[in-house]
Amino acid sequence: MDTISLAFYALAFLIIAAAIFVVTSKNIFHSAIYLILALFGVAGVYVLLQAPFLAAAQVLMYVGAVSMLMIFAIMLTARIADQTIRHTNEQVLTGLLLSLGLLAVIVYSLWQTPFAISSDPMPExxxxxxxxxxxxxxxxxxxxxxxxxxxxxxxxxxxxxxxSVRRDPEAPTTPxxxxxxxxxx
Amino acid sequence: MEGIGLIHYLTLSAVVFCIGVFGMLTRRNAIGVLMSIELMFNAVNITLVAFARYVTPATITGQVVAIFTIAVAAAEATVALAIVLLIYQHHRGIDVDRINFMKW
Structure with a gap:
């Protein structure tokens, strides 16, 4: 197994594991940290695909800006009780079936499609x-x-x-x- | 099997996209939903860059489109988080199952 394959499989494992933690973690703050990890992995994939500018833009825009924005919003909205309340809704089974079905359809059609792979060199x-x-x-x-x-x-x-805040009079008035x-x- | 090809990147992208779909459907916290959407954006970007590398390597159009995707995703995240903060101030919670005040 050559270096590129090894790097690809390591990055793929990192991205998929981090993505699963993003959607299943009970603590929303941990989700944000795993999201940063997944976004770093995607930057690595861009490097493997010979897109160094996009890798840099990914680190600047996503890892730097968007994740900070997410963490900022979490800190402004989260309550201490957030870690103990249920973090998923009643659609877990439906969502799981739907996303697995979607994955099966996409992967099946991917492996059936003959892509016109070109061997031109990337521009210098x-x-x-x-x-x-x-x-x-x-x-x-x-x-x-x-x-x-x-x-x-x-x-x-x-x-x-x-x-622009108009308080809803019926909203619960917890301080x-x-x-x-x-x-x- | 000869090394890593286009299909491997596309499969990785499909897996990440479906994880994002699952999170978007099942999260109760609005910020969790937004983070799942960011995952889906990144999956699509991997697809674009992989096609740019393997199908049209001479004209790297896919990378240009990926740059536009990143910019639009940043704009989306900014406005969406502003809306989330407003809903939190208005409603004392960002549980997407209970945000139904536009329904009457």
Whole structure:
């Protein structure tokens, strides 16, 4: 077994194990930590697929930004009791059957499909090629994505603003923990 | 069997995607649902990059699409977490089974 195969199987094992822990862990904070592990594994897979720029972007965007956002949200919302209450709903059996069925269908069709595998070499300096593609052939989607990110930024600020909170009078009136009260006002 | 090919990456991606589907269907915590969705995004990205490597290696279009996916996923995570925080302040909980105040 050569090095690439060994690295692939190690990464695949890491990603799948971490992903299973993400969806089954009782403590939502542990789920977030396992999610970071799985995302690191995916960055490793990008390296194996000769996409070094994407691997770096993955570490920056997912491991750095999105995971931090998740942990931030968990710390603002979780209560101490979270670890003891049930963390799954009544659909566990249905969900398991559905996802296993979906997996069977996808894997069966994958192994039945003859893919047109090309043996062309990857372009030298894939990062530079990527940048050129983004600013020539994909210039319009590139600009639209920047508008989308700006919209998401403004949208997140507007949605989470203090003034927009209208308390539901029928909601249970348990007091907020001190740390949250400071943020929520 | 000669080394690792396209099919191995696609199978890995399918497994991760289905784990994400399972988590999305069964989690009660809204943030748990969001994390499962991030797993599914990553599975799709593995597929895109694998196709870029093995099917169209000369024009690495798949990697460009994967970059767009990452950007859109980041935007989605930002807005979704803002909504989750708002629901928590409004409702004192983020159990997705009990968030039904848009139903009347």
């Amino acid at each position: 300096g894939a990062g530079g090629t990527l940048g050129k593609l983004l600013l020539t052939q994909f210039a319009l989607p590139f600009e639209i994505v920047s508008v989308l990110l700006l919209g998401a930024l403004i949208g997140a600020v507007v949605i989470a603003k203090k003034d 907020l923990p001190k740390s949250i009260e400071k943020v929520a006002g």
